[in-house]
Amino acid sequence: MNIPISKPNVGEREIAAISEVIRSGMIAQGPKVQEFERRFAEYHGVKHAIASTNGTTALQMAMLANGIGAGDEVIIPSFSFFATASSILFTGAKPVFADIDPETFNLDPASAESVITEKTKAIMPVHLYGQAADMPAFEALAKKHGLILLEDAAQSHGAKLEGRFVGTWGTSGFSFYPTKNMTTCEGGMLTTQDDEVAERARMIRNHGMSQQYLHEMVGFNFRMTDLMAAMGLIQLDNLPKWTAIRNNNASYYNETLKNVIKPLVRDNATHVYHQYTIRMPDGVDRDEVMKQIQAKGVGVRVYYPLPIHRQPIFEKMGGYENIDLPQTEKATREVMSLPIHPLLTEAERERVAQVINEVI
Numbered sequence: 001m002n003i004p005i006s007k008p009n010v011g012e013r014e015i016a017a018i019s020e021v022i023r024s025g026m027i028a029q030g031p032k033v034q035e036f037e038r039r040f041a042e043y044h045g046v047k048h049a050i051a052s053t054n055g056t057t058a059l060q061m062a063m064l065a066n067g068i069g070a071g072d073e074v075i076i077p078s079f080s081f082f083a084t085a086s087s088i089l090f091t092g093a094k095p096v097f098a099d100i101d102p103e104t105f106n107l108d109p110a111s112a113e114s115v116i117t118e119k120t121k122a123i124m125p126v127h128l129y130g131q132a133a134d135m136p137a138f139e140a141l142a143k144k145h146g147l148i149l150l151e152d153a154a155q156s157h158g159a160k161l162e163g164r165f166v167g168t169w170g171t172s173g174f175s176f177y178p179t180k181n182m183t184t185c186e187g188g189m190l191t192t193q194d195d196e197v198a199e200r201a202r203m204i205r206n207h208g209m210s211q212q213y214l215h216e217m218v219g220f221n222f223r224m225t226d227l228m229a230a231m232g233l234i235q236l237d238n239l240p241k242w243t244a245i246r247n248n249n250a251s252y253y254n255e256t257l258k259n260v261i262k263p264l265v266r267d268n269a270t271h272v273y274h275q276y277t278i279r280m281p282d283g284v285d286r287d288e289v290m291k292q293i294q295a296k297g298v299g300v301r302v303y304y305p306l307p308i309h310r311q312p313i314f315e316k317m318g319g320y321e322n323i324d325l326p327q328t329e330k331a332t333r334e335v336m337s338l339p340i341h342p343l344l345t346e347a348e349r350e351r352v353a354q355v356i357n358e359v360i
């Protein structure tokens, strides 16, 4: 048995929807993108949703539409995918790293507050693994220090905190990469409650145009295609069902796994389990047990083995040598994610749990 960490979850409905778009003759950004944006916004209870080419460009648009650029600092966790930081670097602004809460793996509000300077312009928590960061705390922090609030929601489609969806607090970026909870092959979505941010984001996405061939600014081509949006509409339909399956798989692991530290779900939060991430008990060498587990055909993976601020590019840029993020460093050594995707069979998840219990 070979059990992958994730599987693209697309089928006949997507094929039919894409074929219909091809036959319509309108294949670039058109009515399907508009419909996908409207439905995505409705689902998350947010005023605006603006589709783009991928999650990274959605985050980059979120920065630019909020006027973030050279001379500004943006506070983020270092325990995330690299794009959390590159979306800031592309604007000329500087990522500033803060530590995580060891129980949720999300940005720690107290650590974030400790790195605020006069240059701090924004703060962008990541809803890592599918659970919302402490947004009420970050909202209060942003208010207190006059900062822009952003969200990296690339891993958390449909996750809620205190009854409110992620993507509704600040300007947010979602990803539709195939491993994410819903996919358009490649794709992304910016969400915002702010009319002006939305208007600027739409211009940034389309060559800085306010109307055809009238360029108000230098923008990009970050347009999604109607092909991808047609797929996204089907995926969005299926999202609640798939999230329920992910939760069901998580419950099974919670009941069955023995010697590992299991993921914590905060009070008043829903977890959408983009990843089911365990932590090693004291004295267990994560890399050693991971090899043994993989050798038995269970596709466990580490997200993420190296903190962003320790990546070679940050070493080359300099200025990041003396940053001390103990919880981040500890997590990179101790975490391991298990297959939890909606296509996992009961036999597969039983095998995953059996192998983990055997090896650890």
Ligand SMILES: *Cc1c(COP(=O)(O)O)cnc(C)c1O
Pocket (backbone or CB within 6 Å): 054, 055, 056, 057, 080, 081, 083, 084, 126, 152, 154, 155, 174, 175, 176, 177, 187, 188
């Ligand atoms: C996937 C991901 C991104 C980037 O999304 P892409 O669609 O791959 O560009 C950004 N941040 C986080 C946390 C991610 O997991």
